[in-house]
Amino acid sequence: MLGHSFKSWILATRPWSFPASAMPVLVTLAYLHWMGVSVNWAIGLWAIVNIIVFHAAGNTLSDYFDYIKGVDRDDTIGGMSLTSGEFKPKEIRTLSLVLLIIASLSGVAIVATTGLPTLYIGAAGFLLTVLYPWMKYHALGDVDIFLTYSLLPILGTSFVATGDFHLQALWLSAPIGLITVGILHANNARDIEHDRRANIKTFAMLIGEKASAIVYCAEVIIPFVWIAAGCVAELFPWWSLLVLPALKPAMDNARKAMRFPKEGAKQLWGVDEMTAKLQLMFSLLLTLSLFIATFTR
DSSP states (O other), X not given: OOSSOHHHHHHXXXXXXXXXXXXXXXXXXXXXXXXXXXXXXXXXXXHHHHXXXXXXXXXXXXXXHHHHHTXXXXXXXXXXXXXXXXXXXXXXXXXXXXXXXXXXHHHHHHHHHHOTHHHHHHHHHHHHHHHXXXXXXXXXXXXXXXXXXXXXXXXXXXXXXXXSOOGGGGGGHHHHHHHHXXXXXXXXXXXXXXXXXXXXXXXXXXXXHHHHHHHHHHHHHHHHHHHHHHHHTTXXXXXXXXXXXXXXXXXXXXXXXXXXXXXXXXGXXXXXXXXXXXXXXXXXXXXXHHHHHHHHO
């Protein structure tokens, strides 16, 4: 793995996307704390690092298969580490395998520290990470991402950080998961024509440009409605409305998406990265609100 700078290796993992994996864990820790549950913060932070490494492995594995299958080519935006010629496919494959091994060994250590239920959740996450390219090519990528970066991390964090499953935390899965799926959906909607050329099927391809734009808007707007409704239902503290400033970038992204059917894929260039930034902003504000609510009640 010589011949490239450390920065190049890091960039090959697409670090801009890491809020999709780190934020579900962080928000869950804050939510459990607000619930009054005793939280093991050291294990919680360890879980954040571990899921980020898994995410990096998944990103590079996806880039490798997209390149090998011809999904990513010289005229596509994705998989730049390979399409630019900077890395050889074997190098990205090796990087992915190394990251998977590191994350798996770390996961085994977490299992040894917290108990057997962690193994089941971790094994499901591992399988979904490895199977993601196949699921993406068969229009199941959105389901995979929701499970891998919303439902499973929230359940897993609940158990490893407290020693028990607190199912109330699953109320977080919809707002966090929808924005994360929006990252993938923006990417796949932008790449509909390229993916069709590669003879794969994504969810965005199945529903078409106009429906894809509407679905993306729902994915970035519904989380705000969900949080507001949750405050009314006392599932979240009223302080959670602090997420509302993130509605501005969400609306900006939605407007770009709605121009996509008429004006073409260029309208979605960079929207996947902007959605990852939206996830970061939304989740940090929600985390902050939960801490404020804890200390002001």
